[in-house]
Amino acid sequence: MELQAVKQRFGIIGNAPGLNRALNVAMQVAPTDISVLITGESGTGKEVMPKVIHNLSSRKHGSYIAVNCGAIPEGTIDSELFGHEKGSFTGAQGQRKGYFEEADKGTIFLDEVAELPLQTQVRLLRVLETGEFIRVGSSKPIKTDVRVVAATNVNMQEAIAVGKFREDLFYRLSTVPIQLPALRDRKEDVHLLFRKFASDFGETYRMPPIKLSEDAIQMLSNYNWPGNIRQLKNVTEQVSVIESERLISGTILHGYLPDYTATNLPVLRSTQEKENINERDLLYKVLFDMRKDIIELKKMVLRVVQSDGGGLSGEDKTAIIQKLYHDIDSEGGDSRLLQPKADEAQSFEATPYATEHYEEHIEVEESLSLEDREKELIIKALDKHRGKRKYAAKELGISERTLYRKIKEYDLK
Secondary structure, three states, X not given: OOHHHHHHHHOOOOOOHHHHHXXXXXXXXOOOOOOEEEEOOOOOOOOHHHHHHHHOOOOOOOOEEEEEHHHOOOOOHHHHHHOEOOOOOOOOOOOEOOHHHHOOOOEEEEEOHHHOOHHHHHHHHHHHHHOEEEXXXXXXXXXXXXXXXXXXOOOHHHHHHOOOOOHHHHHHHOOEEEEOOOHHHOHHHHHHHHHHHHHHHXXXXXXXXXXXXXXXXXXXXXXXXXXXXXXXXXXXXXXXXXXXXXXXXXXXXXXXXXXXXXXXXXXXXXXXXXOOOOHHHHHHHHHHHHHHHHHHHHHHHHHHHHHHHHHOOHHHHHHHHHHHHHHHHHOOOOHHHHOOOHHHHHHHOOOOOOHHHHHHOOOOOOOOOHHHHHHHHHHHHHHHOOOXXXXXXXXXXXXXXXXXHHHHHOOOO
């Protein structure tokens, strides 16, 4: 059957390359019994593809059962899919066949397959690999001949990575993957779909179908349609029922697309068209900003010391300048931009960080050990107060007893 004939038979509208590619793959795989996984965003029409595959296959005279895995409670989904024996659980008053038994010789469509519990995924994997399943409360395996087509709007690789979906089941389901494009990637099809929906709603509500002005058509094509075809159909129905005018202008349509301006801004998208900023990213940003501020502060201090010395002696000034240069370089700054100009060189010649000696300095990696820091602070406090532990302990904010213990621990004289 030709592509156009398939579109007419199943009511598929559009000529976007991505849509045509998906339909061609579905038509090619239909005569086989290969498992198919259909992916795409919510509202892209994934439920149509399993019908195409089933009706173009040798199983077209068998049962076609569509199951929304996300709508069945976790406690009953095994019973729904594989059946149960009488008394197998509270409320099981009789034997019941599951969908896999009912769909024997036919096709079963598992929508939102990523929502299946892990225990059910194990059962499904067995069906796909051996064609057997066991009813809840039974120990007798039952044979079934079912073609499985699944669909999801979840990024399966991410679901596998976080342990929500079995990798072996994913590869078993996606023997042939079919990707349906989002509506924003089918801009040439948006107006065609709108006209079809407008015509349908006109017949349903017994009124002339609405039409769009040129600016409204342009607005329709430019919109991102985060809800895809489902959202477009919803908007068309709203406008058809609410508006008395049958020619819809861009101004009127804008009222039904409140975030229209925002959707035209360029955005960065992940594989699921969204990117979440987690707390770790925010923390890193704050830390990097703080580090940048500290570097700038040290540069400012360096300029002050170089200019007038701040009342420091020559030896102290040289030591401070050396330390600041080292800190700025080690923290990602560039101290060469702060080298003194020609008219300042004379007062700066004694500093080993002068321009002609800059490349020869040796950077010493600063220790980040808490013990080393603590030991260094204790030594400084004792030196400052000439070995008087009472005042040194007060300076450090600890008790004299704790200071004595630390001195003994670090073997300080």
